[in-house]
Amino acid sequence: MSRFSDLGNALYSGERSINFVGRRKIWYSIASVVVLLAVVLPILQGGFKFGIEFRGGSEFRVSSVANQSQDIAKSAIKAVVPAEDPSITVIGTNDLRIQTNQLTATQSEAVRQQLATGYHINASAVSSSFIGASWGADVTSKALAGLLWFVLLAAILMAVYFRTIKMSAAAITALIHDLVVTAGIYGALGFEVTPAAVIGFLTILGYSLYDTVVVFDKIRENTFEVEHSATATFAERVNLAINQTLVRSINTSIVAVLPVAAILFIGAVFLGAGTLKDIALSLFIGIIVGTYSTIFIAAPIYSHLREGEPKYKSAAAKVLAAR
Amino acid sequence: MAKNNALRGARKRLTWLMILILGLAALIEGYHLAGRNASFTPQLALDLQGGTSIILQPNLVNGSKLQDGTLEQAVAIIRQRVDATGVSEAQITTQGTGDAAVIVVSIPGKPDDNTLKLIEASALLEFRPVLAESAATNTAVGGSGSASASPSPAPSSAPLATSSASPTNASDLNWIDKATQSKYDALSCRKTATSIVADFRNPGQVDDPSKPLVTCNRDGSVKFVLGPVELSGTDIADATAGTTSTSTGASTNEWAVNLSFKTEGAAKFGKITQRLYPLSSPRNQFAVTLDGYVITAPQTNAVITNGSAQITGGFTSTDSKALSNQLKYGSLPIGFTVQSQENISATLGSAQLANGLLAGAIGLLLVIIYSLFQYRGLAVITIGSLAIAAVITYLMICVLSWRQGFRLSLSGVAGLIVAIGITADSFIVYFERVRDEIREGKPLSAAVQAGWKRAWRTILVSDGVSLLAAVTLYVLTVGNVRGFAFTLGLTTVIDLAVVVLFTHPILEVVSTWKFFQSGGRFSGFDLKAASSGYIGRGHFKVAETVSDARLKKSSKESARRQTIAERKAAAVSGSDSNKEGGN
DSSP: OOHHHHHHHHHHHTSSOOOTTTTHHHHHHHHHHHHHHHHHHHHHTTSOEEOHHHHOEEEEEEOSOSOOOHHHHHHHHHHHOTTOOOEEEEETTTEEEEEEEOOOHHHHHHHHHHHHHHTTSOGGGEEEEEEOOSSOHHHHHHHHHHHHHHHHHHHHHHHHHHTOHHHHHHHHHHHHHHHHHHHHHHHHTTOEEOHHHHHHHHHHHHHHHHHHHHHHHHHHHHTTTGGGOSSOOHHHHHHHHHHHTHHHHHHHHHHHHHHHHIIIIIIIIIIOOHHHHHHHHHHHHHHHHHHHHIIIIIHHHHHHHHTTSHHHHHHHHHHHHHO | OHHHHHHHHHHHHHHHHHHHHHHHHHHHHHHHHTTSSOOSSOOBOHHHHOEEEEEEEEOOGGGOOOOTTHHHHHHHHHHHHHHHTOSOOOEEEEESSGGGOEEEEEEESOOOHHHHHHHHOOOOEEEEEEEEEEEOSOOOTTOOOOOOOSOOOOOOOSOOOOOOSOOSSTTOGGGOOHHHHHHHHHOOOOBOSSOSSBSSSOTTOOOOTTSOEEEEBTTSSEEEEEOOOOEEGGGEEEEEEEEEEOTTSOEEEEEEEEEEEOHHHHHHHHHHHHHHTTSOTTTTBEEEEETTEEEEOOBOOSOOOSSEEEEEEEEOHHHHHHHHHHHHTOOOSSOEEEEEEEEEOOSSOHHHHHHHHHHHHHHHHHHHHHHHHHHGGGHHHHHHHHHHHHHHHHHHHHHHHHHTOOOBOHHHHHHHHHHHHHHHHHHHHHHHHHHHHHHTTOOHHHHHHHHHHHHHHHHHHHHHHHHHHHHHHHHHOOTHHHHHHHHHHHHHHHHHHHIIIIIHHHHHHHTTSHHHHTTOTTSSOTTHHHHTTTTSTHHHHHHHHSOHHHHHHHHHHHHHHOOHHHHHHHHHHHHHHHHHTTO
16 A cells, blocks of 8 residues: 555554644644735735626627627737637627627727728627626625525534534634635636636635534544543644544545646646636635645634633643643 | 345445436436427536527606616516526626616527516516406407406496596595596407417506506406506515415315515505405405406405415416516516517537536546545445446436526536535545544454444535535525535535445445455555554554654654554554464
């Protein structure tokens, strides 16, 4: 069997152990810096760039063209606004619809001329208009309400299952960290926020909690009646649980990240699949951050919150005195 | 004996899995053969397949202006109505500005009449008392003049009111002044050949709620004079579709829409029925109008104060579902006419879908390679489980796109690819738990059972969180988010089913095989030697890489960290490994 499996054995027995819980000050500091950067960097970038689905944009309609090649439209748009990635649809049999981010009046006029030249038609056959947001305020407000309810219900579910509200508190702190950091990296890279990216963030939300619950379930098992143990303190048992599930955490995150990475790198870079790029990026960052935060944030915070409880404190004092 | 029981249980569960898969396939095939639109290819969403773009123009009567926010409000209501018909991820936007603004609804596939009606109907529901009614004078030839649920009208067209005194309540016949009377006399509920709806109303006609209304029922067989509006759609708290039941509680085949009023509406409704109940026919009837047409005009048989009512009117099941959706989400703030309806192509070409699928396939291949490297022989089970999950997911998507209007979009495809990881985690958690049990010194079969018990708890609670996310978001959100929640919920349930019905029983079966029991290099369970690393045979193994001092320290630490169970297990596995040393 591979060395990795030996590592698994060693971590399980405690023969090798990484002190996740004890070094929490380091992890807290790293998290604070990262969160700060995640807030500051997108602001330096000029805030999040929202896509046409959120802000609305310009729409051009080219009527009765003989050649419906989308490439002509694409290069016409790029000639005026190089950074634009238009969405092009064939309407009916020979009309084209081209949607872009909102353009200025001058740009719109230039695009009309370019389209007319490109398709060899009269400029009067190209109409331009403004298009409203398809992801309107109603969708956003409903999504936010759904999100808040979900977090609340998940917190209650965890508190009931684990019989302590402190696990919910730790898990949700890690969750907020994940969302801020994922959104921050996304914004810092200057990617456009699209509905697909938002879907990606929501997936991260589910994944982050899922991952935390798996590790917390092992912590629950290990810390059961630890106050009667003569050999280990609460914090040590929490740390053991993280180490024992470390191989699983690594395996799961690799298996989850591989398909996403394939979409992101192979799909977007070499094959040019536009929509997949944004969802894959938010998932790629989110899965890694979600796994990381369970180990370095959620579990240490949980131990931090509980080890000060009188029963664990006195038990730990006895254990340490006996060493 | 226990082992045999476990095996029998395993076989039973595998049989159930076969029944599930074959059942789903048979369901689709059966309905496909029966000529329904069930099919083994799922329906694709707007971005992949294109669809129809419907432009709705607001009806502005007499040069009136559009108020700010009216269109946005209409978009929100239309979105909810469309969402209520299934998970189709329609796109609804406004286009243009000022009075030239229109709403563009893009939906996958070709909309039928019902869908169009659902989108454009204002669904303005009003309750008005009946003042007079008679058979329509000029019903078109060949029209289905029968099948009206309203009581047969008294054929009278004699002048109804002569007094010019002002009316005292909504049922007062004094509402019928000269103008109303002549309108009523002249009204013919003529129908056109193409529409079931009478065309005596102008498109976008707006009626004054405080004035009487002269109108017909939907099939044009009866005409009415109605009093002013006493109750409207805004007084409705909820609307559901269902079949009516007889006094004995047996369900009939007649479709109806059940309404429950808000507190205020219930009080109003109670007062109306109280006033109408003692009146003579036809004035003891109240008419329910939808966008100006009478859909039903039942007699008041009792004073209703509990705030619920049922509307019948020769509905089909589709009619009543559409109507209940319209009523539930409210009427549109303004009427619309369909200006144009055009086919639109997919925004993402088939090339994009192919690229996405190729990337997904490569990702899947990487997962297979990684799990072979990690789990050796066990990888066969991982790959098998993923394959089974893929088959069930595909079949479920086919079933749901036929039953629920589910449409697969490119981000939906991405969501499914991502679900590979989350599904695989269940197997990983399970395998790691089994390995843990082996490390504790249990023989393979026992380790599988004990590991399953612990892993099952973890899988259940973690999938529970995912499912909670899916259900909450599905119930509370609209549009794309709802589509995502649907996919998430689907894959989570399938994950649970595959783990229980395939992964666990298969592992139970193979754990009786020599190949896996031997814990050979390629079995994925080659752990025993290593597990005793800190006690017996593994000693020299560790010494190869770790200095003596470090070893002493770490073995002391490990002893300190052991749980009672671990120590017992260590003692057992220590003796085990001694025995094995002879092999």
